[in-house]
Amino acid sequence: MLKLVNITKSFNLTGNKEDNRVALDHINLEINDGDFVTVIGSNGSGKTTSLNIIAGTFMPDEGDIILDDKSITKLKEYQRAKYFGRVFQDPMLGTAGDMSIIENLEVASLRGQTHSPIKWGFKKSHREHFINELKRFDLGLEDRLNQKVGVLSGGQRQALTLLMATLAKPKVLLLDEHTAALDPKTANKVLELTERIVTEEKLTTIMITHNMKDALKYGNRLIMYHQGHIVLDVKGEEKAKLTVEDLLKLFDDVSI
Amino acid sequence: MPYIISVILNILTSGLPCCLLALGIFITYRLLDFADLTAEGSFLIGASLAIALIKVGVNPYVATLIATLGGSICGYLTSVFYTKLKIPKLLSGIITMTMTTSLALLILGITKGGTFFTNNVALSSSDPTIYSIFYFNATTLRPLIKTIIMLVIVMIVFVIIYFFFGTEYGMAIRATGMNEKMGKAQGINTERASVIALTLSNTLIALAGAMYAQDLKSCDIKISSGFLVIGLASILIGEAIFGNRSFKNRLISIALGSIVYFVIVNVAIELGFPSELKNLLYAILIVIALMLGLIKSLKKRKVIKYAQAS
Numbered sequence: 001m002l003k004l005v006n007i008t009k010s011f012n013l014t015g016n017k018e019d020n021r022v023a024l025d026h027i028n029l030e031i032n033d034g035d036f037v038t039v040i041g042s043n044g045s046g047k048t049t050s051l052n053i054i055a056g057t058f059m060p061d062e063g064d065i066i067l068d069d070k071s072i073t074k075l076k077e078y079q080r081a082k083y084f085g086r087v088f089q090d091p092m093l094g095t096a097g098d099m100s101i102i103e104n105l106e107v108a109s110l111r112g113q114t115h116s117p118i119k120w121g122f123k124k125s126h127r128e129h130f131i132n133e134l135k136r137f138d139l140g141l142e143d144r145l146n147q148k149v150g151v152l153s154g155g156q157r158q159a160l161t162l163l164m165a166t167l168a169k170p171k172v173l174l175l176d177e178h179t180a181a182l183d184p185k186t187a188n189k190v191l192e193l194t195e196r197i198v199t200e201e202k203l204t205t206i207m208i209t210h211n212m213k214d215a216l217k218y219g220n221r222l223i224m225y226h227q228g229h230i231v232l233d234v235k236g237e238e239k240a241k242l243t244v245e246d247l248l249k250l251f252d253d254v255s256i
Numbered sequence: 257m258p259y260i261i262s263v264i265l266n267i268l269t270s271g272l273p274c275c276l277l278a279l280g281i282f283i284t285y286r287l288l289d290f291a292d293l294t295a296e297g298s299f300l301i302g303a304s305l306a307i308a309l310i311k312v313g314v315n316p317y318v319a320t321l322i323a324t325l326g327g328s329i330c331g332y333l334t335s336v337f338y339t340k341l342k343i344p345k346l347l348s349g350i351i352t353m354t355m356t357t358s359l360a361l362l363i364l365g366i367t368k369g370g371t372f373f374t375n376n377v378a379l380s381s382s383d384p385t386i387y388s389i390f391y392f393n394a395t396t397l398r399p400l401i402k403t404i405i406m407l408v409i410v411m412i413v414f415v416i417i418y419f420f421f422g423t424e425y426g427m428a429i430r431a432t433g434m435n436e437k438m439g440k441a442q443g444i445n446t447e448r449a450s451v452i453a454l455t456l457s458n459t460l461i462a463l464a465g466a467m468y469a470q471d472l473k474s475c476d477i478k479i480s481s482g483f484l485v486i487g488l489a490s491i492l493i494g495e496a497i498f499g500n501r502s503f504k505n506r507l508i509s510i511a512l513g514s515i516v517y518f519v520i521v522n523v524a525i526e527l528g529f530p531s532e533l534k535n536l537l538y539a540i541l542i543v544i545a546l547m548l549g550l551i552k553s554l555k556k557r558k559v560i561k562y563a564q565a566s
Binding site for chain 2: 055057077078079081082084086088092093094095096097098099100103104106107108110111112113115116117118119120121122146164165
């Protein structure tokens with residue numbers, strides 16, 4: 001279980017007090033194991049900030065992040081990587097473009113473990129495993145293991161990043177608008193793939209999206225951020241009943 | 257010895273130490289994406305430590321080892337400036353490089369009992385070097401023996417580097433250098449990766465300096481000037497001619513690039529290019545190499561577009 005307790009974060013670019021911008025204002029959130037949470041909210045509402053706080057990209061001003069009854073607030077980003085698999089909005093950010101597909105997968109297969117300076121990075125036993133996983137992801141990449149990731153399309157790179165994020169099973173999968181940079185058709189494919197993998201692996205997942213349809217279609221829980229607060233948190237049947245119109249109306253209500 | 261062979265050996269004795277220099281620069285500039293100006297500093301430290309220690313009677317192999325470690329310290333220092341003190345990359349390198357110019361005066365000064373700052377030390381013909389130990393009495397074969405020793409050292413280093421960057425940690429460093437955000441997301445301590453890569457890089461560069469200076473049998477305070485450009489040009493020429501498809505391919509490209517570089521320089525000088533203007537030649541070469549790289553990448557982009565479209 002992932003818990004955010006009283007998380008507050010503000011940004012200040014100028015150093016003047018009046019320029020303080022509160023991104024998250026005493027957020028409390030509990031995410032149960034197996035939850036697939038979709039997160040929506042306008043720009044600057046705090047949704048990406050909260051994901052970055054969880055992943056450790058930056059530290060909160062106050063509050064605690066608790067994973068399975070242990071506080072991880074003080075752990076650095078790379079130290080938390082063993083708990084979280086991440087896919088970013090920018091397809092370039094999740095993979096090393098100048099390395100081959102298999103090299104990327106080898107690095108990812110050790111996420112959160114010590115990378116030994118003596119052990120050879122390529123392992124015969126892994127190769128078979130990677131090929132099977134790539135087949136499961138249906139990318140047509142299984143016989144292109146030695147190609148550089150840089151030659152892949154954005155959609156392929158995102159799908160590969162998703163595979164890398166789940167290769168070593170994460171406690172929570174963090175998806176930050178991971179289909180926003182893709183064309184609608186590819187975005188749909190990657191989303192379908194995401195849902196399939198999340199269901200098959202029973203992954204606890206937080207997915208930020210700007211697409212309300214997707215937010216309603218996927219997951220068992222929906223959260224809406226507005227100006228650093230959580231203004232909506234619905235689960236199960238209640239969520240299933242929601243429509244895009246309901247959400248739009250909510251957006252209008254909170255924006256006043 | 258026929259003239260052409262002596263020219264070839266001459267090219268190799270300049271080119272082989274530069275293979276190591278270029279490899280060191282490659283680790284920071286290409287793998288870590290860190291334009292490390294420490295390079296000329298650690299080259300100078302390597303050269304001055306080796307010559308000064310040999311001059312005061314230290315075994316040349318021990319002297320070379322200490323000289324190499326001197327470079328490690330330079331690289332480590334730069335990495336601490338960058339990771340711990342958060343000094344920008346370029347400036348971190350410049351600070352260390354500036355330090356080394358004074359330190360080298362001190363180091364060369366130990367040959368005068370440490371009370372003088374000296375900017376030039378030459379070994380006498382009786383002083384040993386890592387090459388002279390194997391000369392025996394074969395006077396005419398000396399350049400050949402020297403070349404072989406250099407070749408052996410360079411090959412050993414390249415094999416070690418190849419294996420290191422193929423290990424789990426080596427791969428992690430490469431990934432971090434290409435994409436820091438990915439490195440962190442994969443649980444890699446990116447700061448430590450920078451420290452190790454910078455230290456390793458400057459270790460190799462100092463070894464190159466020690467080898468180069470012992471070839472000259474002297475060390476001047478200006479010995480390292482221009483070598484950063486030479487190393488960069490070697491990398492660029494190597495990549496432009498021999499490609500960068502895989503990591504192994506890239507390492508081979510660097511080694512061959514350094515040799516090709518000195519072939520070009522030697523040919524230009526043989527053809528009558530005034531050697532006093534060699535810095536101009538170096539600059540022209542680097543521009544040509546960059547142009548070659550540009551043309552190649554434009555071609556590659558077309559191929560990628562085609563591959564993505566199909």
